[in-house]
Amino acid sequence: MTSLAATLRDLRDRYIALHESKEDLFWSAKMGLAADVEATSRAAAEAEIALNRFLQDPEMLSRLRKTATDGSGDASERRTLQGWVAMFAANAIDDPQARALSERIVEAEAALERARGAMPLGYLDPVSGEHVLAGSNKLALMMRTDPDEARRRAAFEGLRSIETFVLENGFLEIVKMRNALGRMLGYEDYYDWRTSVVERMPKRDLFRVLDDLAARTAEGTRAALDAFARTHAAKAAPGEATMDGAAKQATTSPTAPWNFGFLRAGAITRELDPYFPFDQALSRWGRSFAALGVTYRGATLTLDLVDRVGKYENGFMHGPGPAFFADGEWRPARINFTANAVPGAIGSGLRATETLFHEGGHAAHFANILGDAPCFSQEFAPTSVAYAETQSMFMDSLLGDADWRVRYALDASGQPMPMALIEAAIRESQPLRGWDVRALMTVPFAERALYELPEDELTPERVLETIRGVERELQGLDAAVRPVLAVPHLLSGGSSAYYHGYVLAEMAVYQTRAFFLARDGYLTDNPRIGPDLARAYWAPGNAATFDETLRALTGSGLSADALVDACNRSVDASIALAHASVEAQRTRPRFEDAAHDAVQLDASVRVIHGTHLVCTTDGSDFATAASRFAEWVRGLVAARPS
Numbered sequence: 322m323t324s325l326a327a328t329l330r331d332l333r334d335r336y337i338a339l340h341e342s343k344e345d346l347f348w349s350a351k352m353g354l355a356a357d358v359e360a361t362s363r364a365a366a367e368a369e370i371a372l373n374r375f376l377q378d379p380e381m382l383s384r385l386r387k388t389a390t391d392g393s394g395d396a397s398e399r400r401t402l403q404g405w406v407a408m409f410a411a412n413a414i415d416d417p418q419a420r421a422l423s424e425r426i427v428e429a430e431a432a433l434e435r436a437r438g439a440m441p442l443g444y445l446d447p448v449s450g451e452h453v454l455a456g457s458n459k460l461a462l463m464m465r466t467d468p469d470e471a472r473r474r475a476a477f478e479g480l481r482s483i484e485t486f487v488l489e490n491g492f493l494e495i496v497k498m499r500n501a502l503g504r505m506l507g508y509e510d511y512y513d514w515r516t517s518v519v520e521r522m523p524k525r526d527l528f529r530v531l532d533d534l535a536a537r538t539a540e541g542t543r544a545a546l547d548a549f550a551r552t553h554a555a556k557a558a559p560g561e562a563t564m565d566g567a568a569k570q571a572t573t574s575p576t577a578p579w580n581f582g583f584l585r586a587g588a589i590t591r592e593l594d595p596y597f598p599f600d601q602a603l604s605r606w607g608r609s610f611a612a613l614g615v616t617y618r619g620a621t622l623t624l625d626l627v628d629r630v631g632k633y634e635n636g637f638m639h640g641p642g643p644a645f646f647a648d649g650e651w652r653p654a655r656i657n658f659t660a661n662a663v664p665g666a667i668g669s670g671l672r673a674t675e676t677l678f679h680e681g682g683h684a685a686h687f688a689n690i691l692g693d694a695p696c697f698s699q700e701f702a703p704t705s706v707a708y709a710e711t712q713s714m715f716m717d718s719l720l721g722d723a724d725w726r727v728r729y730a731l732d733a734s735g736q737p738m739p740m741a742l743i744e745a746a747i748r749e750s751q752p753l754r755g756w757d758v759r760a761l762m763t764v765p766f767a768e769r770a771l772y773e774l775p776e777d778e779l780t781p782e783r784v785l786e787t788i789r790g791v792e793r794e795l796q797g798l799d800a801a802v803r804p805v806l807a808v809p810h811l812l813s814g815g816s817s818a819y820y821h822g823y824v825l826a827e828m829a830v831y832q833t834r835a836f837f838l839a840r841d842g843y844l845t846d847n848p849r850i851g852p853d854l855a856r857a858y859w860a861p862g863n864a865a866t867f868d869e870t871l872r873a874l875t876g877s878g879l880s881a882d883a884l885v886d887a888c889n890r891s892v893d894a895s896i897a898l899a900h901a902s903v904e905a906q907r908t909r910p911r912f913e914d915a916a917h918d919a920v921q922l923d924a925s926v927r928v929i930h931g932t933h934l935v936c937t938t939d940g941s942d943f944a945t946a947a948s949r950f951a952e953w954v955r956g957l958v959a960a961r962p963s
């Protein structure tokens with residue numbers, strides 16, 4: 322064995338041992354599986370520190386960089402070495418001065434997080450005048466659903482109090498240190514450093530695409546907001562008769578941040594609910610993915626989908642076992658994903674189906690990365706956020722398609738979703754489609770502005786003024802519905818200068834959809850999609866850049882064109898497209914699930930609920946496992962206290 326081959330094997334084995342141990346403990350801690358919860362979460366934290374120590378070792382990075390320049394090894398070994406260099410470069414800092422500063426930043430971030438955690442967040446009750454404690458999820462929910470306008474406004478002001486709090490508790494010092502670090506490492510500022518390392522795109526190039534998207538959705542969004550304000554102002558006018566006596570109203574402006582989301586939320590969720598029974602979610606996922614030709618190359622997928630006491634409150638997918646070839650021998654992926662569905666609650670079936678499509682899309686991606694080392698197929702940096710989210714968001718985008726809905730969204734008696742409901746859903750969502758994208762863009766634009774402020778202007782007043790300006794410009798309201806500095810991503814080192822990934826992914830999803838629609842005419846049950854995504858998007862893993870994967874499939878680099886078209890399409894044109902896609906699917910064969918073993922995902926799928934195994938495809942076919950799942954869910958719904 323050459324010395325390079327030995328080095329690569331050693332890296333692989335050490336990384337896999339540290340990664341698997343960290344991830345298995347993480348899963349056990351987050352799912353509340355262990356008998357001793359305290360001890361498990363302590364062990365999980367220690368395993369994470371051990372992995373970080375390995376990945377942040379500056380000497381390892383210098384040594385690998387030096388090896389990369391000495392020309393040893395064959396082409397495949399050199400490619401693998403480059404993969405490891407990229408992985409260590411995304412985690413380690415080899416300049417000692419910069420490393421010291423980075424450590425000071427981590428300490429300051431931890432101090433701010435502690436202060437923020439101890440902050441008595443809540444709202445001032447408009448009737449009693451008392452301060453009521455409430456977390457940020459609760460405050461956001463109040464803004465969307467509380468019929469009392471004064472309470473919605475109080476919830477909004479509660480969220481805003483996070484901003485003044487963080488500005489007075491060290492956030493500005495963190496921004497200054499982050500910028501100093503970015504510049505020390507040779508970049509324009511902190512944001513530029515992060516995009517260059519994580520997305521492998523300088524800030525300038527990234528925002529060229531985002532600026533384009535913002536410019537081309539401005540006019541349509543302005544018109545949609547004007548129409549929205551007119552409609553709701555008319556409803557609120559005294560003496561004005563409305564069709565619906567219980568119509569939602571607001572006495573202050575309909576575009577005030579505490580009114581906008583509330584007035585927008587319609588009755589569609591309730592009407593869609595019968596067509597998304599929770600018990601059918603697993604079956605629909607399996608059949609749709611199999612019909613697309615998606616396979617998992619022997620992976621083991623463990624799914625824990627239902628909420629319970631002691632379980633972590635956010636859904637996620639993690640891959641404890643990255644897929645790769647170990648000395649030519651295939652090691653299939655081992656992937657876990659979780660959701661917090663409440664069977665029987667309105668909208669829970671749709672959300673469970675979305676989770677399965679989204680996380681199942683991530684899993685398909687990570688199970689199909691064909692590198693010679695695990696550095697290419699793990700979900701953290703240098704794997705780009707935009708690249709990873711494109712794979713999951715493409716899959717969940719299918720659920721909104723009219724042809725998917727008439728084929729798969731059947732109610733309990735087997736009736737497909739009617740066209741009238743498909744149209745009503747389009748009428749509700751399409752007019753503000755552009756606004757939704759601009760709301761997502763508010764975070765990266767505000768962060769860019771923050772890191773570009775000259776140091777002597779980094780005062781609470783100037784920062785808030787700058788952020789409010791970005792919010793008004795993009796959302797067209799007096800202020801953003803969710804105050805930017807109340808978004809937790811900005812505070813922590815791991816997720817700041819990161820949110821653009823979701824916007825870039827949304828662009829790539831529409832670019833991908835447009836490519837398949839132009840080439841094949843349809844998406845639902847198109848058997849060419851799985852193999853094409855596997856070849857162009859999934860196989861290289863992070864060895865290719867996001868842009869290179871898009872070029873490999875669609876023939877062009879990342880562009881806002883397709884998303885701009887989707888945002889600016891009129892309601893009538895969207896409805897016409899929905900009708901055409903439903904017409905066109907009539908002549909195409911349906912995925913044949915008459916044969917009991919038609920769903921071939923090449924995966925071992927296990928659904929668990931904590932320590933209880935609900936169903937598995939081991940020793941049985943997918944349809945049998947899916948009907949066990951359905952039975953179990955029906956049992957949960959029946960047992961649910963009403």
Ligand SMILES: [Zn+2]
Binds near residue numbers: 683
């Ligand atoms: Zn995701």
